[in-house]
Amino acid sequence: MARTITRPLTATGGNHATNGFAPLSDDVIARQTDAGSFSRGKTYFRGKRIFNAVRRGDLLRARCRGSSGGPYLVEATLAPADKPKSRNPVKYLCNCPRGGFCKHVVALLLTWIDKPESFDVRPPIADVLAGKSREELVALIEAMLAADPNLEPLIELPPPAVIAPDAAPVDEAAIRRLIGNAFSEPEDEEYGGGYGGYGSYDYGYDDFSFATGELERVVSYADAYLESGHWRNAMLVSAVLTEQLPSELDVYQDEEGELSDLLRRTDANLAACLEAQERLPAEERFTDEERGRLIDAILAIWEADLDAGGLDYSDGGPETIGALATPAEQERVRERLREMMLPAVGDPWKHQWRNRAVIGFLSLLKGEAGLSDDELLAEYRNAELWEDATVLLLEMGRVEEAIRLASRKLTTVPALTAFADRLLGFGDPERVKQAIALVDDRLWEREGQNVRDDQRLREWLEKQYLEHGSPEKALELAKSRFKVSPCKATYDAVKAAALHPGQPGDPWQALRPTLITTLGKSNGLYALIDIHLEEGEVADALKALAKVEKPGQNAQPAWGFTSLPAAGSYSARVAAAAETDFPDEAVRIYQKLAERQIAQRGRPAYQAAANYLVRVMRVLEGNGRAAEWQSFIADLRQRHKSLRALREELDALGLG
Numbered sequence: 001m002a003r004t005i006t007r008p009l010t011a012t013g014g015n016h017a018t019n020g021f022a023p024l025s026d027d028v029i030a031r032q033t034d035a036g037s038f039s040r041g042k043t044y045f046r047g048k049r050i051f052n053a054v055r056r057g058d059l060l061r062a063r064c065r066g067s068s069g070g071p072y073l074v075e076a077t078l079a080p081a082d083k084p085k086s087r088n089p090v091k092y093l094c095n096c097p098r099g100g101f102c103k104h105v106v107a108l109l110l111t112w113i114d115k116p117e118s119f120d121v122r123p124p125i126a127d128v129l130a131g132k133s134r135e136e137l138v139a140l141i142e143a144m145l146a147a148d149p150n151l152e153p154l155i156e157l158p159p160p161a162v163i164a165p166d167a168a169p170v171d172e173a174a175i176r177r178l179i180g181n182a183f184s185e186p187e188d189e190e191y192g193g194g195y196g197g198y199g200s201y202d203y204g205y206d207d208f209s210f211a212t213g214e215l216e217r218v219v220s221y222a223d224a225y226l227e228s229g230h231w232r233n234a235m236l237v238s239a240v241l242t243e244q245l246p247s248e249l250d251v252y253q254d255e256e257g258e259l260s261d262l263l264r265r266t267d268a269n270l271a272a273c274l275e276a277q278e279r280l281p282a283e284e285r286f287t288d289e290e291r292g293r294l295i296d297a298i299l300a301i302w303e304a305d306l307d308a309g310g311l312d313y314s315d316g317g318p319e320t321i322g323a324l325a326t327p328a329e330q331e332r333v334r335e336r337l338r339e340m341m342l343p344a345v346g347d348p349w350k351h352q353w354r355n356r357a358v359i360g361f362l363s364l365l366k367g368e369a370g371l372s373d374d375e376l377l378a379e380y381r382n383a384e385l386w387e388d389a390t391v392l393l394l395e396m397g398r399v400e401e402a403i404r405l406a407s408r409k410l411t412t413v414p415a416l417t418a419f420a421d422r423l424l425g426f427g428d429p430e431r432v433k434q435a436i437a438l439v440d441d442r443l444w445e446r447e448g449q450n451v452r453d454d455q456r457l458r459e460w461l462e463k464q465y466l467e468h469g470s471p472e473k474a475l476e477l478a479k480s481r482f483k484v485s486p487c488k489a490t491y492d493a494v495k496a497a498a499l500h501p502g503q504p505g506d507p508w509q510a511l512r513p514t515l516i517t518t519l520g521k522s523n524g525l526y527a528l529i530d531i532h533l534e535e536g537e538v539a540d541a542l543k544a545l546a547k548v549e550k551p552g553q554n555a556q557p558a559w560g561f562t563s564l565p566a567a568g569s570y571s572a573r574v575a576a577a578a579e580t581d582f583p584d585e586a587v588r589i590y591q592k593l594a595e596r597q598i599a600q601r602g603r604p605a606y607q608a609a610a611n612y613l614v615r616v617m618r619v620l621e622g623n624g625r626a627a628e629w630q631s632f633i634a635d636l637r638q639r640h641k642s643l644r645a646l647r648e649e650l651d652a653l654g655l656g
Contacts (some may be wrong), residue, residue, distance in 0.1 A: 002045045002209070006040060006084075008456060020078060020079040020080070020081030021058065021079060021080060021081055021088070022078065022079035022083055022088045023079055023088070024027070024078070024088050024089075024109065024112070024113055025190050026110070026113070026115065026208070026550070028088060028323075029041075029110065031105055031107070033101040036096075036101045036103075037101065038103075038106055039103055039373075040103040040106075040108020040161075041102075041103035041104070041107045041110065042106065042107075042110060043103075043105070044065075044103055044104065044107035045106070045107040045110035045111055046187070048364045049064050049065040049107055050062050050063070050064050050074075050107050050108055050111045051064075051065070051071075052118045053108075053111065053112075053118055053119045053120065053123075054119060054122055055116075055119040055120070055121050055122070056121075056122050056123065056124045056125060057080075057123075057124040057476070058077055058078045058080065058090075059075060059076075059077050059078075059124070060076045060078065060089075060108060060109075060112055060119065061074070061244055062076075062108050062111070062119075063077045064104040064107055066092075066096060066104070068389055069096070069097070070096065072094055072096040072103075072104050073094070073095050074092075074093070074094040074095075074096075074104045074105055074107075074108045075091075075092065075093040075094070075108075076089040076092045076093075076105060076108055076151050077090045077091040077092070077111075078090065085531055089105075089109065091587075093105075093213070099212075099213075099519065100258065111305065119626065121587075132537055135146070141155065145204050146442075147554065148393055152552075153300070158494055163325060169181075169232070169233065169236075170221075170225070170233040170236050170237055171234060172240055174238055174398070175218060175221070175236075175240045175241075176240055177242060178214060178217060178218055178455070179214070179215070179218055179240065179244040180244065181214055181217075182210060182211040182212075182213075182214030183246055184214050185243070211259075211431055212258040212259055212262065214261070215226050215241070215262050216262065218240075219238075219241070219262050219265050219269075220243070221268065222234045222237040222238045222269045223265070223269065225237060226269055226272060226273070226393060229472075231273050231276050231277075231280070231284075231286075232290070233272055234272075234339045235269075235270065235273040235286070235290065235293075235294050235297075235613040236510040238266045238269045238270050238273070238297060238625070239270070239293050239294060239296070239297040241297075242266065242297040242301055243300070245300065245304060252388070258485065260311050260312070263301055263304065263305075263313040263314070263510055264312070264313055264315065265316065266297075266301060267298060267301045267302075267313060267316060267317040268315075268316050270294055270297050270298050270301075270317055270319075271298070271316040271317045271319075271320040273286075273294055273324075274291075274294055274295075274298075274321070275320060275324065277291070277324070278308060278324065287433050291329065293328070293330070295321060295325060295329055295332075295333065298314065298317035298318065298320070298321060298631075299333065299336055299337075301313050301314045301317060302314040302317060302361070303340055304359075306340065306354055306357060307460060309353075310353070310357070312505055318364055319364055321333060321364070321365070322364030322365050322367065323365075325365070328364045328511070333365060334362060334365060337358050337361055338358070338382070339363055340354070340358055340430045340520060341354070341355050341358050341382075341383050342355060343355050343384065344384040347547045352385060352387075354387065355383035355384070355385055356383075358383065359371075359376070359379045359380070359383060359385075360619065362379060362579060363376070373392065373395075374603055376392060377389060377392055377393070377396075380392060386405065386409035386410055386415075387410065387415050387418070387419070389405060389409075390405050390406045390409075390410065390419050391422065392403045393405065394422055394423075397427075399423075399431070402419075403423070403434055403438060406419045406438065406446060407438060407441070407442075408409050413442075413453045413457060414456075416438070416442055417456070417457075417460045418438065419438075420435040420436075420438055420439050420460070421435075421437035423438070424464070427549050430470060432468055435464070436461065436464050436465075436468070439457055439460055439461055439464075440461060441558055442457060443457040443458065445463065450614075451484060454484070455485060456478045456482050457480055457483060458478075458480055459477075459624075460476045460610065461473075461474075461477055461631055462477040462478050462481070462493065465477065466496075466497060466500055469502065471497060471500040471502045472503070472504065474497045475494070475497040475500075475503065475507065477497075478493040478494040478496075478497040478498075479494055479511075481493060481494075481495050482515065482518075486515075486518050486519050486524050487527050488526075488530045488531060490525040491515055491519070491527060491531060495508060495512075498511055509645040513541070516528065519531075520544075525544050525545075525547050525548045526548070526570060528544040529541050529545060529548070529570050529573075529574060530545045532544060533574065533577055538578050538581060538582060539573075539581075539582070541574050541577060541578075542574060542578060542582060542585055545571060545574045545589075548570070549571075556625065563586055571589050571592070571593055572589070572590075572612075573592075574589065575589035575615070576615075577591050577618050579615075582621075583619050583622075583623050586615075587620060588621050589615050590612045590613070590615045590616045590619070591612075591613075591616055591632075593609075593612045594610075594613050594616070594636075595613040596646055597609035598611065598643070598646060600647075601643075603645050603649070606643070606645050606646040606648075606649040607649050609646070609649070610646075610649040610650055610652070610653050610655060613633070613653075613655050614651070614653055614655065615637075616629065616632070616654065617629050617633070618633075633650075633656045634656065637650065637656055
């Protein structure tokens with residue numbers, strides 16, 4: 001049962017805590033972090049690694065001894081009692097390499113739940129500072145900056161908590177310095193290891209935790225300006241942030257989504273600033289230059305999201321541009337978006353995904369109606385999204401045009417056959433002919449250039465010929481596939497075509513011996529085993545297995561179309577099939593498999609060996625040869641008497 005603290009704190013050790021806090025329990029903590037951090041945090045709590053624990057109002061702060069570093073400074077801000085459903089803790093921080101809701105935060109909170117009176121209660125920092133003179137405050141700030149120069153950018157900006165509607169214009173240079181501090185890469189490590197200080201700058205946890213902490217301050221300024229109705233300052237802070245973003249954000253390990261969340265908040269703030277322009281008096285609205293900067297900032301976040309592969313940094317911003325941008329602004333956005341498109345070279349998935357996303361944004365600029373079919377088709381052509389264009393043409397009823405475009409532009413086999421499948425979907429005999437002709441022409445044009453593509457085209461055509469009344473053509477294609485790649489799959493294809501009800505004559509009886517011979521000559525022994533077992537020819541399967549087991553045998557799968565399985569799995573299947581009619585062969589194979597497993601050593605191998613030996617026992621005893629079994633297992637135990645784990649596995653199954 002989870003421990004819970006829900007009561008207001010009472011006097012402990014002479015200190016008086018006047019504020020109550022929202023419920024906090026093991027379960028509440030566990031839901032906010034990963035299982036590993038929670039488990040290790042519990043170990044740290046039990047090991048009493050938390051020390052110098054202090055509570056200032058709703059803020060808990062302590063030191064935590066680490067396993068290979070530290071001690072680390074860890075903090076957590078508790079939710080108030082009048083907000084029991086809010087997230088608790090409200091905020092947390094640790095200057096360990098991992099950062100976030102780490103094991104040290106877990107240990108701090110578990111210590112608080114278990115023994116809140118162990119926290120030294122001190123006045124909130126604001127109360128302490130309020131009692132100091134101006135000279136004392138100046139000296140104190142200078143001392144703090146000497147201890148941690150990274151805090152210097154903060155003194156150039158008003159704290160977000162005291163920003164008022166009549167606040168002065170924001171100091172953009174100070175914001176830039178604060179952001180630059182987050183993404184800088186110092187040449188030395190003079191300040192490494194400090195609380196919130198520089199890390200190793202290999203873009204691991206240290207620098208990322210520091211960077212997101214600094215950026216949180218920047219976004220907090222924008223939030224505060226937004227809440228106070230100072231739209232221009234909110235926009236400027238957000239715009240400066242997007243202008244300062246590194247070109248490659250993916251070097252940061254955003255495992256907990258902290259950076260993504262900051263970018264989403266920035267996008268939302270920019271969207272709110274643009275929406276507010278509709279409500280403001282004319283004299284308070286942004287200038288054309290400021291609106292352009294705001295829109296550029298939204299586009300920068302959206303492009304960063306594109307570069308990252310689609311992490312949803314940008315949601316409200318694009319829709320707001322679509323709804324509120326002027327015609328001139330929208331035209332400029334269109335130009336920018338088209339510059340973001342990729343040519344159809346390199347990674348085809350990246351090209352298609354990115355260009356489709358761009359076209360989605362372009363559609364937003366057309367309002368609720370979106371792009372018309374003709375406009376969308378033009379965009380697909382411009383973006384070289386030929387698959388999308390051919391599908392749209394079919395939907396528009398322009399089938400002949402779609403077929404012509406597909407024949408020229410759908411260069412990959414999957415794209416071409418997917419289009420052909422759509423033509424088949426019309427259910428019109430004429431469209432069926434056109435689909436088959438399209439694929440057949442491609443095979444004729446490019447046959448021999450790529451074996452894999454040729455085989456895929458043949459397989460598609462083979463299926464269609466069988467379904468649409470041309471089994472002779474299907475058989476020829478299947479034979480061609482088998483010739484290129486003799487294997488079980490192509491053997492089955494030839495068999496299916498030859499035995500098709502509409503196939504004239506009885507070609508299978510003449511074809512099968514030739515196929516079997518070919519497989520034997522092409523090292524297709526595993527395919528032969530599959531075929532013989534499937535067709536109940538156990539003696540032939542045993543012969544094929546014997547060839548596989550020959551020293552130097554080079555049985556191989558057909559290139560590119562199947563994989564070579566573990567030989568042991570084939571041996572076991574053949575042995576199982578041979579138990580009734582060929583018991584001696586079955587016993588020999590099982591014994592060989594068991595010895596092979598024993599030679600590998602280790603408990604799992606011994607378990608596998610014991611299972612094979614169970615089959616040996618059953619076959620021998622089932623054929624009245626129990627004495628032979630007893631002699632065999634006694635000899636095996638004697639030969640491997642030093643293997644205690646093997647003996648245990650044999651004993652567990654009653655072998656011997």
